Amino acid sequence: MPIKNRSYVFYELTNSICSQCLRKVEAKVIIEDENVYLLKYCGHHGREKVLISDDVDYYKRCREFLKPAEMPQRWNTPIRYGCPYDCGLCPDHEQHSCLTLIEVTDKCNLQCPICYAESSPKRETWRSLEQIEAMLDAVVCNEEEPDIVQISGGEPTIHPQFFEILDLAKTKPIKHLMVNTNGLRIARDREFVRKLAAYMPGFELYLQFDSFEEEALRELRGADLREVRQRAIEHLNEFNISTTLVVTLKKGLNDREVGDIIRYGLQQPSVRGVTFQPIQAAGRTESFDPATDRLTLSEVRRLIIEQSGLFQPEDIIPVPCHPDCLAMGYALKLGGGAIPLTGLIDPQILLDGGRNTIVFEQDQTLKEQVFELFSTAHSPSSSALSLKNLLCCLPSVAVPEHIGYDNVFRVLIMQFLDPYNFDVRSVKKSCVHIAHPDGRIIPFDTYNLFYRDGREEILEGLRAETGGLR
CATH class of the missing domain: 3.20.20.70 (Aldolase class I)
Structure with a gap:
């Protein structure tokens, strides 16, 4: 008899709540058809499958x-x-x-x-x-x-x-x-x-x-x-x-x-x-x-x-x-345009809690400035941005005089x-x-x-x- 496989991959286990009665229920995180779902079961209201990521x-x-x-x-x-x-x-x-x-x-x-x-x-x-x-x-x-x-x-x-x-x-x-x-x-x-x-x-x-x-x-x-x-x-x-x-x-x-x-x-x-x-x-x-x-x-x-x-x-x-x-x-x-910054960051620096510093050299061209902004070099004469302040949902940003x-x-x-x-x-x-x-x-x-x-x-x-x- 051929082995039968489930249609999904069981990825993680968590707790959720029933959407009807709000009781806490166990929930599987599953991957199916390139989507991620919560698959949960309530003894009072049955099964529930909810898309959480596509x-x-x-x-x-x-x-x-x-x-x-x-x-x-x-x-x-x-x-x-x-x-x-x-x-x-x-x-x-x-x-x-x-x-x-x-x-x-x-x-x-x-x-x-x-x-x-x-x-x-x-x-x-x-x-x-x-x-x-x-x-x-x-x-x-x-x-x-x-x-x-x-x-x-x-x-x-x-x-x-x-x-x-x-x-x-x-x-x-x-x-x-x-x-x-x-x-x-x-x-x-x-x-x-x-x-x-x-x-x-x-x-x-x-x-x-x-x-x-x-x-x-x-x-x-x-x-x-x-x-x-x-x-x-x-x-x-x-x-x-x-x-x-x-x-x-x-x-x-x-x-x-x-x-x-x-x-x-x-x-x-x-x-x-x-x-x-x-x-x-x-x-x-x-x-x-x-x-x-x-x-x-x-x-x-x-x-x-x-x-x-x-x-x-x-x-x-x-x-x-x-x-x-x-x-x-x-x-x-800047200058009527915008330059994305986040993709230039090493995620590990972010996860370190911003202990490293982004340095902004004021005498470079704009493009060079942006890349220098995310270097790990340090210079006593440079203005600096706090990476922890910049890369967060918080709006407080310490910046050089002209930025x-x-x-x-x-x-x-x-x-x-x-x-x-x-x-x-x-x-x-x-x-x-x-x-x-x-x-x-x-x-x-x-x-x-x-x-x-x-x-x-x-x-x-x-x-x-x-x-x-x-």
Whole structure:
């Protein structure tokens, strides 16, 4: 009798959760037909097969981008029920907070059909300055000098004490302060933007910028925001306020615009980069079918390479702190053009934690400068860039006098885990966190699934089934 083989290669084993009941389940990582899938089984809801990568080589390469974890200064919760039921941060987590969100309101001046926080004009929760300071202090206690704190919501710019919040945050030892915004107030209130400019440097806007097309904007945001986006960018360019364009991606809707948005960003003086975020199946997800509308990180990476006309495969690499969910590429914006940088790097230098230094000789031609930038030579008379600062999801970059943050352009893919692609190994490395009002610091992925609004009631039931540690 002939030997029968399975149709796939069993590559790894992990834990996931059932997309229906959120119970923890065992999951195989399998390779089949040049794709990578999670194959999981729930005793209540049966089998589930979820695409997690359409690029086997890149998936395997992510396993090479591993480095010792950077821990926070303190832990916030004990280990009792096991990941992901103990957030956080618990001592079993493997990464400190590269970026922490402080949500100052649940109210918004839009009701987007896609919104992980389910914000809307109907919600009336405003956090007080006292609550916000307690959340900021919790982040500082964890990090001492937080890399990035992002003021978020809801729509934070409509908070009645918005500038007081920024003033308060600026008193804390935060390296880089961001504001997450849909841009409505930025577009409509030039004086508001002028006041924002006073918080530079070390300040940046995280500007919602999903599409150039009305249909896509109405499906994602519930409104035609094309003119709003144009006026917002005009105001930000006028005052040269550092800006990241943030694109929520849906398969078959706005994924064909990836290259156009990158090229647009390169032409805007204020734009320092573009972040692409495939929709996370959490919160409000109208007209979104996870079976057909999901995009994996590897698919977005391919779109960037194929559409941008700038980045090659070696230019978009895993971010070592969380390689499964973050990929990045850096370029220099100079003279109206851009030069990719990431592909010139020896990955081992990156994994060494940036202990080596990139040297920038100021008297060379531009092409020679770029290559010298990534050499390991050292010269006391040279200006230097910190490789650790440059090659990270963090926007802080120390640069020579004639090459400033204005010349840095980064493309980042930020894929958040949801009940379909959830992988416990990966969530333990999450470095994007949300500050809970009670002082916990919780990974973005698990916060939206288990800890937002009334979801902890569901979580309590799941915890009860585990029995906890004895």
